[in-house]
Amino acid sequence: MTSRVQALQDAGEIVDPRAGQLERLKKENADLRGRVSRQDSELGKLTEFRVLAIPRLAAQHDEIERLRSQLTRQTEAGDVVTRLYVEGGPVRIVQFTQASPQAPCGCAERIHGQ
Structure with missing residues (x-):
């Protein structure tokens, strides 16, 4: 050992x-x-x-x-009109203060020609 x-x-x-x-x-x-x-x-x-x-x-x-x-x-x-510029062109966000037949809530529409 x-x-x-x-x-x-x-x-x-x-x-x-x-x-x-x-x-x-x-x-x-x-x-x-x-x-x-x-x-x-x-x-x-x-x-x-x-x-x-x-x-x-x-x-x-x-x-x-x-x-x-x-x-x-x-x-x-x-x-209340805010212009957003996103891909594809400007977008106008329309916010209605009261419910209307055209748009019961806020809606977005594309602005053509701007």
Whole structure:
């Protein structure tokens, strides 16, 4: 048994269980440090994204509120025709304030020649 252990040690094999455990723990520690490093990097990217996203969302919210108030003012003034430009040409959205025989609800019609 002793000669076999000596032969394994001479060949570079680790026979001592404590030394094997130490090597295994060192490898596991290096793997964990790599994971922590990758997670720190990902966290940094996400934090940077959040820092940029919050002002963008606030600006978009302000623009939506501005457009809603503009639409409300137009509706109150009776200016309810909005022109949309979509693929295939302009489209006029007609919104009727009261139900009519032509259109009991809002309808869209394509504008020809414009």
